[in-house]
Amino acid sequence: MLSKKAWMGACALAVLAFTTSGALAQTIGFSQIGSExxxxxxxxxLTRQEAEKRGIDLKFADAQQKQENQIKALRSFIAQGVDxxxxxxxxxxxxxxxxxxxxxxxxxxxxxxxxxxxxxxLYLTAVGSDLxxxxxxxxxxxxxxxxxxxxxxxxxxxxxxxxxxxxxKAGFEEGIAGHDNIKIVRSQTGDFTRTKGKEVxxxxxxxxxxxxxxxxxxxxxxxxxxxAIQAIKEAxxxxxxxILIVSIDAVPDIFQAxxxxxxxxxxxxxxxxxxxxxxxxxxxxxxxxxxPKFIQTESKLYTQADDPQAVYEAKKDLGY
Amino acid sequence: MNARTLPLLATMVIFLxxxxxxxxxxxxxxxxxxxxxxxxDNAFLGIVAVGMTFVILSGGIDLSVGxxxxxxGVFIAVLLRDTGLHPLVxxxxxxxxxxxxxxAMGAIIHHLEMPPFIxxxxxxxxxxxxxxxxSIDSVPITHAFYDQLQGLYYVMPGKGRLxxxxxxxxxxxxxxxxxxxxxxxxxxxxxxxxxxxTARLMGVPVQRTTIRIYxxxxxxxxxxxxxxxxxxxxxxxxxxxxxxxxAIAAVVIGGTxxxxxxxxxxxxxxxxxxxxxxxxxxxxxxxxxxxWTKIVIGILLFAFIVxxxxxxxxxxxxxxxxxxxxxGTR
Numbered sequence: 001m002l003s004k005k006a007w008m009g010a011c012a013l014a015v016l017a018f019t020t021s022g023a024l025a026q027t028i029g030f031s032q033i034g035s036e037x038x039x040x041x042x043x044x045x046l047t048r049q050e051a052e053k054r055g056i057d058l059k060f061a062d063a064q065q066k067q068e069n070q071i072k073a074l075r076s077f078i079a080q081g082v083d084x085x086x087x088x089x090x091x092x093x094x095x096x097x098x099x100x101x102x103x104x105x106x107x108x109x110x111x112x113x114x115x116x117x118x119x120x121x122l123y124l125t126a127v128g129s130d131l132x133x134x135x136x137x138x139x140x141x142x143x144x145x146x147x148x149x150x151x152x153x154x155x156x157x158x159x160x161x162x163x164x165x166x167x168x169k170a171g172f173e174e175g176i177a178g179h180d181n182i183k184i185v186r187s188q189t190g191d192f193t194r195t196k197g198k199e200v201x202x203x204x205x206x207x208x209x210x211x212x213x214x215x216x217x218x219x220x221x222x223x224x225x226x227x228a229i230q231a232i233k234e235a236x237x238x239x240x241x242x243i244l245i246v247s248i249d250a251v252p253d254i255f256q257a258x259x260x261x262x263x264x265x266x267x268x269x270x271x272x273x274x275x276x277x278x279x280x281x282x283x284x285x286x287x288x289x290x291x292p293k294f295i296q297t298e299s300k301l302y303t304q305a306d307d308p309q310a311v312y313e314a315k316k317d318l319g320y
Numbered sequence: 321m322n323a324r325t326l327p328l329l330a331t332m333v334i335f336l337x338x339x340x341x342x343x344x345x346x347x348x349x350x351x352x353x354x355x356x357x358x359x360x361d362n363a364f365l366g367i368v369a370v371g372m373t374f375v376i377l378s379g380g381i382d383l384s385v386g387x388x389x390x391x392x393g394v395f396i397a398v399l400l401r402d403t404g405l406h407p408l409v410x411x412x413x414x415x416x417x418x419x420x421x422x423x424a425m426g427a428i429i430h431h432l433e434m435p436p437f438i439x440x441x442x443x444x445x446x447x448x449x450x451x452x453x454x455s456i457d458s459v460p461i462t463h464a465f466y467d468q469l470q471g472l473y474y475v476m477p478g479k480g481r482l483x484x485x486x487x488x489x490x491x492x493x494x495x496x497x498x499x500x501x502x503x504x505x506x507x508x509x510x511x512x513x514x515x516x517x518t519a520r521l522m523g524v525p526v527q528r529t530t531i532r533i534y535x536x537x538x539x540x541x542x543x544x545x546x547x548x549x550x551x552x553x554x555x556x557x558x559x560x561x562x563x564x565x566x567a568i569a570a571v572v573i574g575g576t577x578x579x580x581x582x583x584x585x586x587x588x589x590x591x592x593x594x595x596x597x598x599x600x601x602x603x604x605x606x607x608x609x610x611x612w613t614k615i616v617i618g619i620l621l622f623a624f625i626v627x628x629x630x631x632x633x634x635x636x637x638x639x640x641x642x643x644x645x646x647x648g649t650r
Contacts, residue, residue, distance in 0.1 A: 029606070059606025067552060067559065069599075069610070072361045076603040079353035079480075080346070093460040094552035097470045105479075117460060 028281070029059040029077035030086040030274075031070045038251065039271055040088075041319030043113065047086070047274035054278055067091055074098045078105050084124075084281045086274065088112040099123060108284055112273040125280055125291040127273045131167035132174075134299045135220075137267045138246045139175015141301055142216055145244060145264070148181060151215035154204045155187035156197050156228060158220040165189070168220045168248060185214075190224040197224030201231035211237050216244040222254035222266055229262050240264055240304075250302055252315040258308035268300040271318065323635045327575030327628060328587045334620070335590050338597055346604045352480025354600060359486030362596040364389060364548040365566055366489040366589060369574075370496040371540035372567040373588045377500070378512040378533050379580030380436035384425065384443030385541040386563035388418055390556065391451040392545020397459035397555025407465045415542045421447070422538020426531035440534075444564070451557035458556035461549060469550050485547045492540065496585040509533060513580025570595055573620050577628055594620070 028051065035041045044060070051058035059082060061073035067090050077085050078101055085107055089095060092115060099122035102109050111126035142153070155172070158165030169187075176182045186204050190197040197219060205211040211232065219225035225247035232239040239245055239262045247254060250268035257263040280291040302311060342349040368385045375382045392414055399410045421443065429439050472484040500506040508529045511519040520526050549555055574591030576583025598616050602608045 029603075057606075059603065061603045061606070062610040064610060066561070067556070068361070068364075068548075071552065072357070072596075072599060073603050075357040075361060076354070076600050079351060079357055079600075080348055080604055091458040091554070091556060093458045093554035093556070096553060101481075 026055070026084075026285070027057045027059060027080075027082045028084045028086060028278075029061065029073070029080070029082045031061050031063060031073040031077070031088070033063055033070075033088050033090045034065040035062065035319075036065060038320035039249070039269070042271040042315075043088070043273060045319045046272045050272065050274045050278055054282070056278065063090060065090060067094060071095075071098050074102065074109075078102055078107060081105075082107060083285060085109045086112055086277055088273075089114050089116050092117045096122065108281060110277045110281060112277060120293050124284060125277075125293055125295055127277045127280075127295045127297060129269050129297045129299060131164050132171040133296070134248050134267045134269065135168035135171020135173075136175040137171075137299050137301050138168075138218060138248060138265070139172040141175075141265050141267075141303070142182065142218070142244070142246055143176055143179050146182060146215065149215075150181045150183075152183055152185045152208070152213055153216045153218055154201075154208070154214055155184050156190040156200060156217065156219040156224040157187060158189065158192045158224075160189045162192075165220055172218055184218075190219070190227070192221050192223060194223045194227040197227030198231045199227075200224075201228035202235075205231060205235045205237075211235050211243065214243050216246065219245070219247040222247045222249040222251045225263060225266075226253050226257060229257055233262075238262075250300075250311075250315075252312050252320050255302070255308040255312035255315065258302070258304050259312065261304065265301060265303045268298075268302060270297050270300070273297060323631045324582055325584075326631060327577075327624065328584050328590075330624075330627060331573060331575045331587050331590045331594070335594050335597070338594065338601075342597065342601050342604070346601075349600070349604065352476040352478035354480070356476060356480035356482055356486065358593055358596045358600065359489060360481065360483045360551070362592050363483075363485040363489040364544045364551060364560070365563060365570065365595075366592045367492045367544040367547060368537075368541050368563065369567040369570045369588045369592055370492050370585060371537035372564075373496065373571050373574070373576055373583065373585050374500070374509055374533050375436070375537050376513075376568070376571050376576050376578060377580055377583055378509045378530070379516075380429070380530075380533065381440060381568070382422075382425075382443075382534065382537045382541075383437065383440040383564050384421075384447055385537065385544070385567060386560045386565075387444045387447035387451065388421065388538065388541035389545040389548050389560045389563060390558070391447040391454075392418060392542050393549045393552070393555035393559055394451045394454045394459065394557050395555070396546065396549045397461050398454050400461055400463050401459060407463055411546050414546065415539060418542030418545070419535050419539040422541070423531050423535035425538070426534030429534065430527050430530040436534075448557070454557070455555070456557060458554050458558075461553045461555065466550060466553055470553070485550055488543075488547060492543070493585060493589050500585050505529065505532060510581060513577075513582070515581075566595065569617050569621055572624055573617070575624070578625070 030047055032044055048058060063069035070090060095116045095118045099109060099118055103122055108124040110124050113128050115126055157169060188200050190200045208214045217228055219228060225245055229239040232243055237243060245263045246265040248267045250266045254263055254266045276295050283289040372382060395414055396410050399405060425439050425443050428434060429436050469484055473481040475481055508524045511522055511524045512529055516526060570591035571588050572578055573594055574587030595617060598613050602610055602612055
């Protein structure tokens, strides 16, 4: 009897699944790289939320860091006849033929957060942040915060040679250019990690008269800043007061530090790339409005005045 | 129905039943697009799985193939970028290289009497390391010949594409079936899987056969690397990590006995298609975690191992019964 019941249940389930998949919602496929970092997990969560808000049926495929899985996912989306495809490509190369197939099937493709080296008529648009601009926003903030006082800055760089490290450094330098009172006195890589950030900050403090001649720290990401805060506290100084701290990314932990008065500002690398992507797609699918080839997300500045505790509460469940 | 073909039949039944379930839920699954995709997307896996079938039939294992595919891609990409050689020349050089690589592993396995697991594990690290030495970055392939190769496809009714690489995979399977079942070499491979001592007593040239088996696997891994480079038009040293395990899974799901001696190349094709089908289903559904692919494959593998054990036990029981039970003379 049990098996008969189970069988009927299975049938009912199959019918249910059949009818729901036949519903008329807009279907968009999303091929995500994986969940290698907290930021990416937050991007996935927000993409799902944004899709739900707009009543979009989101088909999500996690590629587990493999390009072959992403190509498979794209081909399956095309075969399924989705209305549009979002993809965060794991590498820049090798997308020509599958993007051509999508184009042939008249399915618009939007790139999220990373670029590809294919010709730009193969995709509708790319949504991403401008790393250079992020650095500039941080620099502009420091200029406003110190005014005319002389200020020696130490810099914790990202992984040597990585594009965020290069561009965030150049952007910050552009931000402080023309203000001769602000000088970068020391700059070293902290590899984007918390432990390395702490270590390098310790050596900065020793080299700069126990930290007394340092006025501000600029870290290329929040994790290194959090490590540096620890080092500054151990050296007997007050982070956020004796040494101003500005970093980039806006992960939940930095908001906790800001709420405690130990960090001053952070520039958000928003994980909400899907919102602008869905908006561009909606306009395109409605009346064929072509979006620009690159949609830059906002690099929002958060300071202690922005109620960091509340931002922390809002961000902590996104999967960071 | 005999015990040898039962696992193959079980695989076919599972594949057809799974496809039917998919079709009921998503009618688009029966389109030629999906069928074309199954062949194209799994071409590199299928080709390397044919080689793996021979290795496993002989009672061995080859863990190096995934790394060899990645190495092949980087090798092709770097040579095409830095030299003016035609891709076909590069392909030939690569195939010679990977075949020799496989043959060398076979020779070590035979002459030093080392377990294939250890030797090919070393080969796996070696090939992956060589790929990194050539280039850490993903190297794009922009040669015009590659565009021609990618442009070679037959559009089936319903806009599905039978691509060049899908066709190469099917051809490799046909060739593999012929070699396994119609040549002396194929017979020797099965004999070797039944036991090295017995094979030797039967007059099987063990040394030559072992070296040839791993050379064949190396050759097919190289071919798979070429196909993968056409698939992604790039060479990347981090590509195809763990493909050797997918290939082993496809072979076992395809009904080949992991201990060797019994199985069919055709079963491996269905094993590959089952794995592709699971992935396609998960993407069509769009809400399931993609890690379910691994879970389902794990369950299938386990089921097949149990099935095979059961069959071995059953046939031995029947054999005993025919000879008059456990008390009978042997």
